[in-house]
Amino acid sequence: MTATFDQVQQLADQLTPLDQARLIEHLTERIVVLLSAQEPEQPTETVTSDPWEHLFQTLDAIAPGPWVSERTATEELMAMRR
DSSP: OOOOHHHHHHHHHHSOHHHHHHHHHHHHHHHHHHHHHSOOOOOOSOOOSOHHHHHHHHHHHHOOSTTOOSSOHHHHHHHHHO
């Protein structure tokens, strides 16, 4: 069985804050492994001084991968902030 992003998000919302932090740690370790297996890319855009914009640029740059979603990471974050 494969869970959808929405199902996983609903389950994550049910976790305690400590378990949510542990989940983030787990996912971060997986992302680091995936990114370290890829060749480093040269930045094609100038980095902005706005930390939020920099975060969105970074997330959009790493978005393509096995976790394909219909929305970009930026769109996901913006939806969560509403």
